[in-house]
Amino acid sequence: MWNDILEFLRGMGFMHIDWQQACMLVISFFLLFLAIKKQYEPLLLLPIAFGMLLTNLPGANMFHSELWTAFLDPSSPAYHSYGAILKEGGLLDVLYIGVKAGVYPCLIFIGVGAMTDFGPLIANPKSLLLGAAAQIGIFITFLCANALGFTEAQAGAIGIIGGADGPTSIFLTSKLAPELLGPIAIAAYSYMALVPVIQPPIMRLLTTKEERAIKMKQLRAVSKTEKIIFPILVTTIVALILPDAAPLIGCLMLGNLMKECGVVDRLSKTAQNELMNIVVIFLGLSVGATATGASFLNLQTIMILVMGIVAFGMGSGGGVLLAKLMNVFSKEKINPLIGSAGVSAVPMAARVSQQVGQEENPGNFLLMHAMGPNVAGVIGSAVAAGILLTMLG
Amino acid sequence: MILLAVNWPHVWMVTLLGFAIVLILLVVLIYVLKLFGFIMRPRVKVENPHEVHEAVGAPRKQTSEKITLTGNATAAIAMALHLYYNGVHDEEPTQVTIKKVERKYSPWNSKLYGMNNLHRS
Numbered sequence: 058m059w060n061d062i063l064e065f066l067r068g069m070g071f072m073h074i075d076w077q078q079a080c081m082l083v084i085s086f087f088l089l090f091l092a093i094k095k096q097y098e099p100l101l102l103l104p105i106a107f108g109m110l111l112t113n114l115p116g117a118n119m120f121h122s123e124l125w126t127a128f129l130d131p132s133s134p135a136y137h138s139y140g141a142i143l144k145e146g147g148l149l150d151v152l153y154i155g156v157k158a159g160v161y162p163c164l165i166f167i168g169v170g171a172m173t174d175f176g177p178l179i180a181n182p183k184s185l186l187l188g189a190a191a192q193i194g195i196f197i198t199f200l201c202a203n204a205l206g207f208t209e210a211q212a213g214a215i216g217i218i219g220g221a222d223g224p225t226s227i228f229l230t231s232k233l234a235p236e237l238l239g240p241i242a243i244a245a246y247s248y249m250a251l252v253p254v255i256q257p258p259i260m261r262l263l264t265t266k267e268e269r270a271i272k273m274k275q276l277r278a279v280s281k282t283e284k285i286i287f288p289i290l291v292t293t294i295v296a297l298i299l300p301d302a303a304p305l306i307g308c309l310m311l312g313n314l315m316k317e318c319g320v321v322d323r324l325s326k327t328a329q330n331e332l333m334n335i336v337v338i339f340l341g342l343s344v345g346a347t348a349t350g351a352s353f354l355n356l357q358t359i360m361i362l363v364m365g366i367v368a369f370g371m372g373s374g375g376g377v378l379l380a381k382l383m384n385v386f387s388k389e390k391i392n393p394l395i396g397s398a399g400v401s402a403v404p405m406a407a408r409v410s411q412q413v414g415q416e417e418n419p420g421n422f423l424l425m426h427a428m429g430p431n432v433a434g435v436i437g438s439a440v441a442a443g444i445l446l447t448m449l450g
Numbered sequence: 451m452i453l454l455a456v457n458w459p460h461v462w463m464v465t466l467l468g469f470a471i472v473l474i475l476l477v478v479l480i481y482v483l484k485l486f487g488f489i490m491r492p493r494v495k496v497e498n499p500h501e502v503h504e505a506v507g508a509p510r511k512q513t514s515e516k517i518t519l520t521g522n523a524t525a526a527i528a529m530a531l532h533l534y535y536n537g538v539h540d541e542e543p544t545q546v547t548i549k550k551v552e553r554k555y556s557p558w559n560s561k562l563y564g565m566n567n568l569h570r571s
Binding site for chain 2: 178179182183185186188189190192193196197199200203204206209212213280282283286287290291294295298299433436437440441444445448449
């Protein structure tokens with residue numbers, strides 16, 4: 058009997074926990090606190106933090122990083138073998154297949170598309186320029202990450218944090234640098250949650266009081282036909298020019314077409330709610346599961362977190378500066394505050410433009426104007442991801 | 451040492467070319483959307499009311515291609531359409547659903563135990 062008791066005691070997780078796992082458990086508790094108490098992107102931060110908790114429980118065997126190392130090793134018999142994962146993996150390994158195959162980010166994009174109104178962008182196509190300018194953060198960070206010793210593929214994955222688009226970051230990182238998926242996903246979602254803290258000082262620094270008070274002309278009405286043709290047109294053009302961007306742009310526009318055409322309401326509602334919610338749970342849990350002690354607690358993670366904020370700040374600043382430049386050449390003045398919404402983070406970044414604008418002029422309503430660059434940023438970051446995938450993949 | 455190990459020409463090429471492609475692609479989309487907006491623009495031209503006022507009494511211009519409407523006429527048409535689409539009731543849904551109403555037996559609605567069913571001696 059004593060032997061049985063000793064055997065049970067030896068099998069307890071407490072007997073096997075190392076310092077790295079203990080640290081990761083504390084970090085997961087902290088992230089759970091941020092998600093629940095502070096409500097920082099709780100829909101994703103909560104499953105990510107819980108995935109992190111589960112993967113760092115010794116003996117639970119829910120995620121096996123060694124299986125995924127073998128999956129990527131050409132000399133291993135399990136190289137690119139999903140069968141080996143299904144045979145030997147735990148629950149989180151099976152869920153992670155969806156990330157590895159790039160399925161979850163695309164499914165989330167269907168839901169994002171079904172919830173997005175591209176009307177402000179169609180009404181003011183110049184917004185696309187602001188969405189493009191905000192992607193400069195991605196490429197500057199790519200340069201910085203190379204200088205800090207990351208490989209080109211890893212640098213591309215780190216740079217995409219500047220796009221402030223969680224699914225795009227996960228999609229690109231799972232293809233270019235899967236070993237960095239945990240830190241990059243956490244950095245991307247943390248900074249997206251911190252948009253109201255990060256962006257306003259940059260916006261105020263780069264603009265004058267008069268510029269912040271500029272009132273913009275009301276946007277024209279957009280017909281239903283335009284809204285229906287837009288997703289078909291954009292998918293065709295972008296996918297023909299940049300085929301690697303097709304999965305993300307295609308899924309985004311499919312969701313939007315389902316919303317706008319008005320004949321598949323059930324599908325649109327499913328994409329917006331059930332599908333999106335189910336995939337968010339799977340994605341969050343499996344991304345959190347990759348944050349094991351050995352892969353997370355190192356200097357690389359700290360550098361990724363620092364570069365992520367640089368990417369984000371550069372992107373926000375790039376959009377504001379281009380809006381100022383456009384004002385030099387354009388007859389109709391643009392409020393430069395809407396430029397910072399060119400980083401995706403829909404709709405948080407647009408709301409921040411509205412709030413900062415109203416601080417200067419309470420009668421100024423910038424929200425709909427900022428939604429144009431905001432949704433252009435989603436397209437821009439998906440295009441940037443496609444370019445990086447083509448050049449570095 | 452790290453800086454020397456980096457393939458800088460390729461890194462610069464990816465940076466500059468990558469950003470340039472993002473810009474070019476989105477500029478192409480701007481022009482496509484502008485063209486698209488031009489094609490899809492509303493065909494009805496709303497005439498300036500001041501011009502209409504000036505033109506009273508003068509022979510009306512022959513505009514065979516453009517329909518000119520004043521704000522009042524537009525409002526009247528909008529109201530007529532609104533009344534038509536909200537008031538019209540000559541199209542019924544063709545779907546006929548017959549729901550079989552089945553009442554299960556219960557002593558509470560039974561005739562047998564009803565108050566009117568008095569015992570007669």
